[in-house]
Structures are given as C-alpha cells and as structure tokens.
Amino acid sequence: MTDVSPKEGTIAYFSMDVAVDSNIPTYSGGLGVLAGDMLRSAADLQLPMVAVSLLHRKGYFDQRLDSRGNQMESPVTWSPERHLQRLAKQVTLTVGSRAVQIGAWQYLFTGVSGHSVPLIFLDTDLPVNDSSDRSLTDFLYGGDERYRLCQETILGIGGVLMLRALGHKDIRVFHMNEGHSALATLALLEELNGAARERGYSDNQVESVRRQCVFTTHTPVPAGHDRFHSELVCQVLGDVRASVLSDILVMNGSLNMTELALRFSGYVNGVSMRHGEVSRDMFPNQPIEAITNGVHAATWSAAPMAALFDRTLPKWREDNCFLRYAVGIPLTELRLAHAQAKRELLRQVRWLTGSQLDDQVFTLGFARRATGYKRGDLLFTDIARLKTISQKVGPIQLVYAGKAHPRDDGGKAIIRRIFEAAASLANDVRVVYLENYDMALGKLLCSGVDVWLNTPLRPQEASGTSGMKAALNGVPSLSVLDGWWIEGHIEGVTGWSVGDGANSGNDSAAEALSLYLKLEQVILPLYYQEPDKFAQVMRSAIALNGSFFNTQRMVSQYMRNAYAPSSAARAKDFD
Numbered sequence: 405m406t407d408v409s410p411k412e413g414t415i416a417y418f419s420m421d422v423a424v425d426s427n428i429p430t431y432s433g434g435l436g437v438l439a440g441d442m443l444r445s446a447a448d449l450q451l452p453m454v455a456v457s458l459l460h461r462k463g464y465f466d467q468r469l470d471s472r473g474n475q476m477e478s479p480v481t482w483s484p485e486r487h488l489q490r491l492a493k494q495v496t497l498t499v500g501s502r503a504v505q506i507g508a509w510q511y512l513f514t515g516v517s518g519h520s521v522p523l524i525f526l527d528t529d530l531p532v533n534d535s536s537d538r539s540l541t542d543f544l545y546g547g548d549e550r551y552r553l554c555q556e557t558i559l560g561i562g563g564v565l566m567l568r569a570l571g572h573k574d575i576r577v578f579h580m581n582e583g584h585s586a587l588a589t590l591a592l593l594e595e596l597n598g599a600a601r602e603r604g605y606s607d608n609q610v611e612s613v614r615r616q617c618v619f620t621t622h623t624p625v626p627a628g629h630d631r632f633h634s635e636l637v638c639q640v641l642g643d644v645r646a647s648v649l650s651d652i653l654v655m656n657g658s659l660n661m662t663e664l665a666l667r668f669s670g671y672v673n674g675v676s677m678r679h680g681e682v683s684r685d686m687f688p689n690q691p692i693e694a695i696t697n698g699v700h701a702a703t704w705s706a707a708p709m710a711a712l713f714d715r716t717l718p719k720w721r722e723d724n725c726f727l728r729y730a731v732g733i734p735l736t737e738l739r740l741a742h743a744q745a746k747r748e749l750l751r752q753v754r755w756l757t758g759s760q761l762d763d764q765v766f767t768l769g770f771a772r773r774a775t776g777y778k779r780g781d782l783l784f785t786d787i788a789r790l791k792t793i794s795q796k797v798g799p800i801q802l803v804y805a806g807k808a809h810p811r812d813d814g815g816k817a818i819i820r821r822i823f824e825a826a827a828s829l830a831n832d833v834r835v836v837y838l839e840n841y842d843m844a845l846g847k848l849l850c851s852g853v854d855v856w857l858n859t860p861l862r863p864q865e866a867s868g869t870s871g872m873k874a875a876l877n878g879v880p881s882l883s884v885l886d887g888w889w890i891e892g893h894i895e896g897v898t899g900w901s902v903g904d905g906a907n908s909g910n911d912s913a914a915e916a917l918s919l920y921l922k923l924e925q926v927i928l929p930l931y932y933q934e935p936d937k938f939a940q941v942m943r944s945a946i947a948l949n950g951s952f953f954n955t956q957r958m959v960s961q962y963m964r965n966a967y968a969p970s971s972a973a974r975a976k977d978f979d
Contacts, residue, residue: 560587749852
C-alpha cells in the first residue's frame with residue numbers, strides 16, 4: 405500500500421474545487437481542472453504535498469439544453485462512498501452562532517513512480533450538525549453571499565484544523581489557489597497566539613505567517629474577487645475574528661479575500677506572463693510574479709496520441725520535455741493518430757445529439773464556460789460570410805460545449821445565440837452544441853477537432869488551459885492573443901492569431917473579420933490543399949507548446965520560485 409502518512413516539510417494546497425474525474429463532480433471548470441492537474445504532477449514529481457477542498461455533494465450543476473438553447477440546471481447526484489475513502493477524523497469550527505462538525509474524505513493521486521498525493525475533501529453533512537449546516541458543503545459556487553462566506557470559512561480555517569487533526573504538523577508552505585481559502589491565514593495566526601487572539605497580533609507574527617504562505621491569483625478583473633460586507637463577516641466569523649481582520653486590513657466596509665491573501669503571502673503569482681502584468685496593475689504595491697499554467701500531459705493526451713508518443717517518445721510520461729522531440733514524428737503517423745481521435749469524438753457527438761458529422765470535414769472546436777467575456781458567439785458575427793467561406797473554400801463543421809453559471813443571464817443568452825446561428829446556418833455549416841461539458845467530454849473535444857477556437861476579450865483571459873490540452877494532441881489554436889497564447893503563439897507554426905497584437909484594444913467587429921480572413925485565406929486552404937503543411941503545424945503545436953505548457957514544468961517552477969524562494973535551506977529540502 406502507498407504510504408500517505410504525514411511527511412516532513414509538507415506543502416498544503418487549498419482549492420475550492422478540484423477536478424479528479426468526471427465521476428467526481430467537485431469542479432466547475434478551469435480553476436478546478438488546473439488544481440487536479442497540479443496534484444497529478446506533484447505526485448509524478450514525488451512532491452510532499454497534501455490538498456484540501458470541499459466535498460460538494462451536489463456538485464456544480466447538471467446542464468440540460470432545450471431545442472432553443474435554453475439552459476436548465478439540476479443538482480448532480482453522486483456517491484462519495486463509491487469513489488473516496490471516509491476518514492475517521494472530525495474537527496469543530498464555529499460558523500455563525502453554531503459549532504459545526506466537519507468530516508473528511510480522501511482521494512489519492514498516484515504518480516508514475518507510485519508516489520501518492522492525498523486530496524482531503526471537507527464535509528459538513530454529518531448527523532450531529534443542524535440541518536442548515538449539513539448543506540454548507542453541498543453546492544460548488546452556489547447559494548448567496550452568506551453561503552459562500554461559510555464555505556470559505558470551512559475551507560480556510562476548517563482546512564487548517566483538519567490537516568492538524570490528520571497529523572500534518574510540519575507544513576512548511578500553505579498554497580492558496582485563488583482567494584477562496586484566504587482565511588487559512590487567520591487560522592495560522594491563531595495557532596501562533598492560541599486563545600489570546602483577542603489581544604491582537606504583532607508584526608512578527610504576521611511576518612511568520614507570510615513566510616509560510618503562497619498565493620496564486622487567477623482573476624484579471626476587479627469584479628471577480630470575492631468581497632463580503634463587514635456585517636456579514638461579523639455574523640459568520642464572530643466579532644473577535646472580524647476585529648482582528650479589520651485591524652490588519654483596511655476593509656472599507658468589506659472583506660476582500662484577494663487582499664487578505666495578498667497581505668499574508670510571501671510569494672504571489674499570476675497564471676501567465678500577461679496576467680502577472682495585469683495583476684500588478686490591479687495591485688500596484690504588491691510584488692506579483694508569474695508562473696504560466698499547464699496541463700497534465702498524460703491525462704489529456706487522447707489514447708491514439710498517447711500510444712504514438714509511447715512508441716516514438718518512450719520517456720514522455722516521466723519527463724514531458726521529451727515532447728520537444730515530437731518534431732521527429734512522421735507526419736503520416738501523426739495524421740493517423742489524430743484521425744482516430746476525431747472519429748471517436750464524432751461517434752460521441754452522434755450518440756449525444758443524433759447528429760452525424762463528417763470526419764473528412766474541417767472541424768472547429770470551442771468549449772469554455774459560457775460567459776460574456778469569452779464571446780462564444782463571435783464566429784457568428786456575419787453568418788452569410790461564414791456560409792460563403794464554407795461553400796467556396798471548403799466545408800466547415802463546428803462543435804461547441806460549455807455551461808453558463810446559473811445566475812449568468814448573459815452567458816445563457818450566448819448559448820441561445822449559438823443555437824439560433826446553428827438554425828440559420830442549417831446544412832451549410834453544421835453546428836452542434838454538447839451539453840454537460842465535463843472532463844471526459846473536454847478530452848474528446850480537445851483531441852478530436854482540427855483547430856481550437858478561443859475568442860476572449862483582452863485582458864480577461866488570465867491563462868486558459870483548453871488550448872494547451874489541444875496542443876498536446878496536435879490541435880493548433882486560432883485564438884485572440886491573451887493569456888497563455890501570447891507565450892505559445894508563433895503565427896503559422898503553432899497556430900494562428902485572431903486580431904492584432906496583445907496590447908491593442910478590443911474591437912469585436914475587427915476581430916470577427918480577422919477570424920474570417922484567417923479561415924478563408926490561410927487555414928482552410930492549408931487543411932484541404934496542403935495536408936502535409938497542416939500536419940507540420942500540428943506537429944509543432946506538440947513539440948513547442950505541449951513540451952512547455954504542462955503542469956510538470958509548472959510544478960517545477962513552483963518548487964524553485966514559490967516553495968523555496970531565495971532560500972538555500974528550503975531549496976536543499978527538495979534535493
């Protein structure tokens with residue numbers, strides 16, 4: 405049995421959602437998928453790490469779409485008992501006016517060498533708790549502000565309590581993945597002062613917590629950072645804890661969880677080079693670094709592509725840098741592997757929707773959270789133009805997927821507009837929208853389409869990882885220059901840009917025109933008339949993007965820069 409007992413010098417990783425697999429619906433999208441991939445690579449690299457999240461018994465939500473694209477949501481039904489190990493330990497945390505018991509479940513991420521990283525899911529659905537408290541860990545990103553603050557209290561403070569109860573006494577780094585777990589810093593302060601916390605904290609104690617904490621911010625716009633009114637903070641955390649927070653932070657009537665994490669973290673980073681710049685502009689007095697996101701290569705490579713890598717790059721699973729040598733993969737073998745992945749996607753499309761797409765037709769994919777800034781409907785700005793391109797240059801078919809948050813009416817409207825466009829295009833351009841986008845569907849899409857489309861408003865794409873998954877599978881991107889694509893884009897080599905350079909303003913009409921021109925004049929002629937040259941772009945996407953934009957490289961950067969910053973003593977511990 406794998407040894408998962410507490411280790412000396414452990415790194416504790418906190419994330420509100422973590423993507424394990426499609427049968428464990430404790431994630432909503434990119435943040436959770438990134439967290440899961442981080443833990444998979446930590447296991448591969450034998451890093452002493454333990455992770456904490458919430459159980460989310462009712463998941464994010466189950467999406468159903470009617471014939472007009474109207475989204476309907478329902479709770480997800482799943483059984484933790486079938487997938488996780490229940491742990492015996494429980495801790496007690498005061499939330500509001502009541503003492504809430506918190507239980508725990510465990511999942512193990514096991515790496516290529518057999519090393520395991522445990523993920524601890526916190527759960528308040530215990531018979532001893534009040535009925536309203538039992539539901540506090542049910543819904544991911546659901547409920548009102550009080551529900552969210554209660555969840556973030558359980559994750560941050562309850563997470564530290566649970567780790568200590570499980571024997572993790574020697575944690576040297578507490579890594580907060582986004583601000584949801586920022587209250588972990590308050591728990592660490594309380595450990596320094598014990599029951600005397602009402603007397604306040606010294607600068608030395610605050611600095612002691614800062615030396616232990618790392619914070620990764622993923623949000624490039626001010627409105628995306630969690631804020632809670634001071635009155636609500638008093639109600640949920642109690643007067644003493646609220647008073648401590650107001651003494652340490654200038655709250656101005658509300659608690660900003662990002663500012664709390666920034667105040668108590670010795671190392672802070674954004675998730676792409678561009679996002680680091682944006683974050684420094686948002687918080688000008690903060691030294692914010694950048695570590696660009698990645699994806700777990702072995703998880704997101706489709707079976708035909710992984711088999712090709714196993715034959716031609718046999719050490720790629722242990723060392724993703726070997727993907728650089730994909731430049732030597734024969735183009736014929738690459739095309740065959742992609743064709744298998746494409747047929748598998750189209751089989752799934754037919755099973756899910758009844759639509760039979762053609763595996764010989766150029767297929768464009770778009771699968772993201774449906775929300776305004778991602779502009780999922782940009783391709784349909786000029787439907788007549790899209791029809792003409794398909795008729796005169798080469799046929800096109802489109803596969804879409806993505807959920808809108810239940811309270812995001814703008815996102816839901818985008819889904820409806822895509823359905824309307826699909827009806828207008830009829831048989832000129834086949835369009836399908838797959839409901840209930842999850843990890844399994846994401847893997848099929850990223851590997852089975854021919855080009856990956858991404859059209860965010862700049863600079864609102866902090867990083868993005870779906871295009872990285874596509875690149876691993878030899879699927880080049882056609883994307884606005886934002887997030888990771890600024891670093892990964894080489895025009896005509898790893899893919900193509902939409903619009904002008906990364907520092908120009910947003911102009912949806914101009915970007916739509918650029919999108920049509922690239923399809924009409926470059927991509928479709930290459931695909932239909934020069935398949936070898938198109939395959940060379942596919943191969944370069946693997947060799948240049950797949951070999952770098954992976955979590956193995958990302959975790960190694962965290963080890964060097966965040967977990968052991970300018971400290972020979974810390975760095976030595978990883979030798």
